[in-house]
Amino acid sequence: MNTEERGIFSDIPNIWNNFTETYDFFPEIFHSGWLVAILLSMVGILIVARSKVFIGAAITQTSTFGISIALFIIGLEGMSDATGQAKDGLILFYSILAACLCTFWAFVNKSFFWQLLQKLKLPVQTSKESNQNSKEDVTAWLFLLSSAGSIVLLSKSPIGKEVIDKLIFSTIIGATKEDVNLVATISLIGITLICLFMDKVTLVFTDRDYATAIRLPATFIEIVFALFSGVALGACLKISGTLYTFGCLVLPVLISANFIKSTRVLFFMAPIAAFLFAFLGFALGNFYDIPQTQLTVFCMGIFYPISLLFNSLFIKN
Helix, strand or coil: CCCCCCCCCCCHHHHHHHHHHHHHHCHHHHHHHHHHHHHHHHHHHHHHHCCCHHHHHHHHHHHHHHHHHHHHHHCCCCCCCCCHHHHHHHHHHHHHHHHHHHHHHHHCCCHHHHHHHHHCCCCCCCCHHHHHHHHHHHHHHHHHHHHHHHHHHCCCCHHHHHHHHHHHHCCCCCCCHHHHHHHHHHHHHHHHHHHHHHHHHHHHHHCHHHHHHCCCCHHHHHHHHHHHHHHHHHHHHHHHCHHHHHHHHHHHHHHHHCCCCCHHHHHHHHHHHHHHHHHHHHHHHHHHCCCHHHHHHHHHHHHHHHHHHHHHHHHCC
């Protein structure tokens, strides 16, 4: 690999040639990374719409904790050989289950739950302010508990600790064709849902009170979104790790939102931005021998303040 200290623009032909050569041998790595970025950016639009950006970090950590629990329960004897493939599905299930529980708590209106507690004459507060504070408290608790628990549960197991370290480090090396097919299937489902119910979903997540007033099934929409986002986040985290999952969940949306105001357009622009950043990060990382997922998130992080500056100069004025 060419590592001479030259400008990045003069390296473009070599970057492209090196990328095409590596792509022919490891297409699953690139496909899975790009599809994960596109899928998560679609989920992130509604998370940002609810101003729940930090919940994304909590969800990714909770999914990691779910994988740790799965490894702790099922044992690790077969994880280093062929029998580990039989346990892979169960690990994926625990990752998705943990994410779904977290997204359900974050996005589904729980008025029916509080009403049940009131009928049982339990002393609970049901104001919007108390509910908001409760969600923030639970978010912080989930993040801290999951971050520590993932390490504590598997601290005595070299193999289990290696799995968790891989998730935290966010390496996508080892992605398989099955991973690509899984993310592609979830992405197609998400695109279909967005195309069919974009306006209704957007209204529920931006102005729930008005959506309820015009008799939209707001709670049902929230449940469907919570389940879909939980499946997407749990699957993506197992493939790409926590940093890449959280980065692709929020940064493409935050960047795109600084250039446009229309949520409808955002549903198209955010996935495109996610793909472009992922393509750039994977191509540059492959050529310069830098971890590709970290470089992708780094590029998005560098571009975010540029988008803020553009917004302040040209959009709001």
